[in-house]
Amino acid sequence: GAGxxxxxxxxxxxxxxxxxxxxxxxxxxxxxxxxxQRLGQGLEFLIYxxxxxxxxxxxxxxxxFSAERTGESVSTLTIQRTQQEDSAVYLCASSLRQxxxxxYFGPGTRLTVT
Amino acid sequence: AQTVTQSQPEMSVQEAETVTLSCTYDTxxxxxxxxxxxxxxxxxxxxxxxxxxxxQQNATENRFSVNFQKAAKSFSLKISDSQLxxxxxxxxxxxxxxxxxxxxxxxxQLTVLP
Numbered sequence: 001g002a003g004x005x006x007x008x009x010x011x012x013x014x015x016x017x018x019x020x021x022x023x024x025x026x027x028x029x030x031x032x033x034x035x036x037q038r039l040g041q042g043l044e045f046l047i048y049x050x051x052x053x054x055x056x057x058x059x060x061x062x063x064x065f066s067a068e069r070t071g072e073s074v075s076t077l078t079i080q081r082t083q084q085e086d087s088a089v090y091l092c093a094s095s096l097r098q099x100x101x102x103x104y105f106g107p108g109t110r111l112t113v114t
Numbered sequence: 115a116q117t118v119t120q121s122q123p124e125m126s127v128q129e130a131e132t133v134t135l136s137c138t139y140d141t142x143x144x145x146x147x148x149x150x151x152x153x154x155x156x157x158x159x160x161x162x163x164x165x166x167x168x169x170q171q172n173a174t175e176n177r178f179s180v181n182f183q184k185a186a187k188s189f190s191l192k193i194s195d196s197q198l199x200x201x202x203x204x205x206x207x208x209x210x211x212x213x214x215x216x217x218x219x220x221x222x223q224l225t226v227l228p
Contacts, residue, residue: 042218100147105159
């Protein structure tokens with residue numbers, strides 16, 4: 001079946017603008033995660049959605065970052081008033097509910113803030 | 115908080131040889147899962163192998179196997195008969211009941227030489 005998809009694949013924006021990044025998880029996957037990967041580094045957790053539970057926002061670096069998820073489908077990560085340090089690849093992953101199951105990753109969105 | 119450490123930023127191996135990538139972690143949890151993901155230049159994160167902490171038997175997947183030493187909190191990845199397609203960044207990752215998101219190490223860039 002289809003994997004996790006993300007759009008756009010690349011986004012260039014000017015400092016101070018808002019951006020929206022989209023993630024379509026695998027159908028039936030109740031858990032959805034957003035991660036950030038700075039150049040040459042590992043992945044940093046941003047936010048986690050599980051079904052209809054309140055999201056775990058503990059990884060969001062500032063209040064400029066927010067995310068929403070509609071039911072168990074699409075999620076949008078919004079970055080307001082972008083800064084140059086926001087430049088990174090933003091990766092989305094989804095998994096079945098149970099702890100320890102594989103997280104399937106999308107191809108990521110490369111964000112460049114000029 | 116959980117931490118994952120990969121002390122080898124770069125490694126290389128001759129095609130058909132065997133290589134071992136190191137990973138150590140720190141946690142106070144008893145129920146957790148460990149993963150190795152690979153990220154080729156395409157940026158797509160791919161699960162290589164997964165280990166449940168409660169299982170004493172080391173996981174294996176074809177040419178990939180782990181050496182899981184729970185007391186030492188060590189989780190190394192052995193790649194046998196290395197192939198050119200194994201060239202990628204390899205990330206060790208951890209998840210547990212209290213933090214379902216993955217915590218990643220900083221990665222090891224593996225290059226397989228012809």
